[in-house]
Amino acid sequence: MTDLLGNDLNLQYELLGPEIALVITAALVLFADAFRRELKIGQSAIPAISILGLVVALLLSLLWIDENKDFARLVTIDNFTTFFRVLFIAVTVVVIIGSHEYIERRVSHLGEFYSLLLLSTVGAMLMAGARDLLTAYLAIEVMSFSLYILVSLAKSDTRSGEASLKYVLLGGVASAMLLYGLSFLYGVGGSTQYTEIAAALSDGTSTLELPLLLGLALIIAGLGFKASAVPFHMWTPDAYEGAPIPITAYLSATSKAATFALLLRWFAGPLLPAIDSWQWMISVLAVLTMVIGNLVALQQSNIKRLLAYSSIGQVGFMLMAIVTISDQTGSALLLHLSGYIITNLAVFMGVIAFYNRTGREEIVAFRGLAQTNPYLALVITAGLFSLAGMPLLAGFLTKFILFQSVVSGGYTWLVVTALLASTVSLYYYLQVIRQMYMYQPEGDASRWRLSPTGYLATGAMLVGVVWVGVYAAPFYTAADRAIAPLFT
């Protein structure tokens, strides 16, 4: 089959197997929830169906390791896509396992919750795979729209609706900017295909300097919003605070990683020829993001807001890799992203388990946790120390490789800034750790246990944090292989 321009189209639908499996699962989940009474199934069947679908999707995506094909010139299936497919599916699985109790108790509209979660995963996966501007844009919207709704689903919490409204309004503005920027890019490049834009830009024949610059500024602003880079970060703390905690975890993991997948695809592909026009923009963004994110985090008293600002700070570190983009920094970024996601999920799974028990999310509520539940305190401490970049944990190793690659890219001053920001960050992570270890518990001081799935999720993440920190070889081999298709 061919398209209007006469290009051959490859319509191998099995290439999209994982996405199709997830969409079918999402529909099944909705159906099962609607007819729960008729089908005589319990509440816990719904997360079980979702996990089953995710596992199927995971297996389907593993079929395409070391392939390099495209579907109808819209989606590329290469190692890069496979890497992110596996990553996103794994995040969703962990979020569901670690938080199904939270969701049953504190989230309205169970069926919709799970099916939107699956759909946003599909959106994220397509963001990583897209090879066409419009496909990418639609993928962003699929993910974002699902998230707008998910943020609002916290039961009897007025902050949830407010957060969702703020997120949807600012998100709409950002999408509009992005789309407007893409239209400039289309004007300059003459196509929506990544490969053809790259060819047009590297020709050097284009005289459209100003439109390109405008387009780049708008694109960076739009994606900056999605990645919550300063100064486009205003929605982040509110959305993080108002959303149900599993969604906060999901926002900080999948939504961020998907944006970086897109940034890598764009800035290592179609936009690479224009590197002189955007390199300074991203480096300014990176410095602002790591400095302001980490400084504002110092003043937070709510754990979700603290983690929101800390994740903003982390975005600053990741942007450094885009500034000095190469296969080395790209692979370092993929490694850092996976380490960051594992670490962040460890902290969030811990916070969810804590919230299930106490219903509180202020930092002072963590007082004496080391005595009432030493295991949970250990998980949260390991996660926070890893975020701060302490040795033998994931955060140190991935940050080290990331910083090392940026130094060899010639941006030592960025790394100096990052290291100082990183030092500041340890201070606010320690504020939480101090509460857990240095104070006596308030009120009930008896020991308590997590639920079995709570142990499963936190334990797996704890092992992950230490594993990446001590023996990361499999991870950076995977990252190397994933980044390779972008630089051939």
Added chain:
Amino acid sequence: MVTLFLLLPLAGALLALFLPRERELDARWIALLFSGLAFAVSIVIFVTFDPDQNGYQFVDQFTWINPSGAGFEVQYFVGVDGLSAPMVLLLGLLSVVAVLVSFNIDERVKEYFAYLLLLETAVAGVFLSLDLIQFFLFWELELLPMYMLISIWGSGRNRYSAMKFLIYTLAGSAFMLVGFLVIGVDAGTFEISALTEMPPQDALIPLSLVFWAIMIAFLVKLPVFPVHTWLPDAHTDAPTAVSVMLAGVLLKMGGYGILRIALPILPEQAHDFRFVLAAIAGFSVLYGAVITLQQRDLKRLIAYSSVSHMGYVLLGIAALGAVGLSGAALQMFTHGTITGLLFVMVGLIYERTHTRDITSMSGLMHRMPLIGTVMLIAGLASLGLPGLSGFVAELTIFLGAFDAHPAATIAGIFGVVLAAGYILWMVQRIFHGPADEKWADLKDANCWWEHVAMGSLVVVIVAIGIFPGIITDSIESGIAPIAQIFEANL
């Protein structure tokens, strides 16, 4: 062998952590057993170490991080040479002492000893690492147990002091990591010996900046004026055992880092800035001594005297010759034992009197003659009395530094006079004078662990004072290659 030394305390820490609650006090015995075993291993390492042989001994090595295409690798690479062998011995000894003086800890015992043993592993890692990144890793790892120990089991403004300690060290080590990265990226390796053989000639940023980026971390740790202010606070508020470890081995990480990394890898820059280093050193000695004279808090007094004494280490280093460098390394070892002993004694006194205010104590010699005598021995060693270990080290430093930096050396010698002043005056105010009635029911050191802790350190101090050869042979063999770099090229 050295890996065993590294892992024994860690194993002890894990074991202590998993003790059931009702047998919490057994953590003391676990800690004593494992630190004792580690001490035994360190003795074996030190005794079987062959000073006539070049290079590292007891090496364990494998590639740890090796991302393909990134053009560098990080190794797990440990071993000892003449420089680190005495440090390992010192660490083994002081860890046992630290465990012994903690025997009466009764709050959160399991965690306390777990952190103490973790601290030993971290510091051991610093002394044994032969790869820059591995070195940095252990350098950072040491912060965690230290922070916890000071802020949970400390007294006074313990949380403030712990945080201050943390911020100072972290700020320093952030610069150190930048320096390491720049050097490593340029050379494509982080192995210290490889970098020593081929010092970097050119890098992304001027090498003199790299030198100071690395030095700042070590100078903070040493510490010298003006980055010393965390030390008195940390010492004052830390529990006794932590003070012992802090003064005894943690400060040595700074001097060790300069000798192991800063000088051999960046010799030209060290040579260019030797006068700056000497000036800092001379001023630190005098400044530390003058401030010490004014202290009324016993622990603060010893803490400030450390600032003065660590100035000698830097002075010896700034001389950049075989004699001065050996003196610096020897001073690190002797200061570790002497100040370690002083802090043990301060802890014992504080446990009995519950005050550290010098002016409120008087005539304690009547009540506790043993503690008084040992304190006097430690004090005399600290002020450099011939026949005790402090004298040997300081004399070597002055001999080595006088030609290169006469002014700073004279300042240093004057510091010894001030040291005699503050030590003797302190002993006089606390132990002599009329016996105060309110101290009538104080007991002398009466537990076996107190005797062992004091006795072992006194033996070492006297032994080195009489026969320094037991330690200097090893040190000289470790210093020789470093001194050669400076004698050959500059």
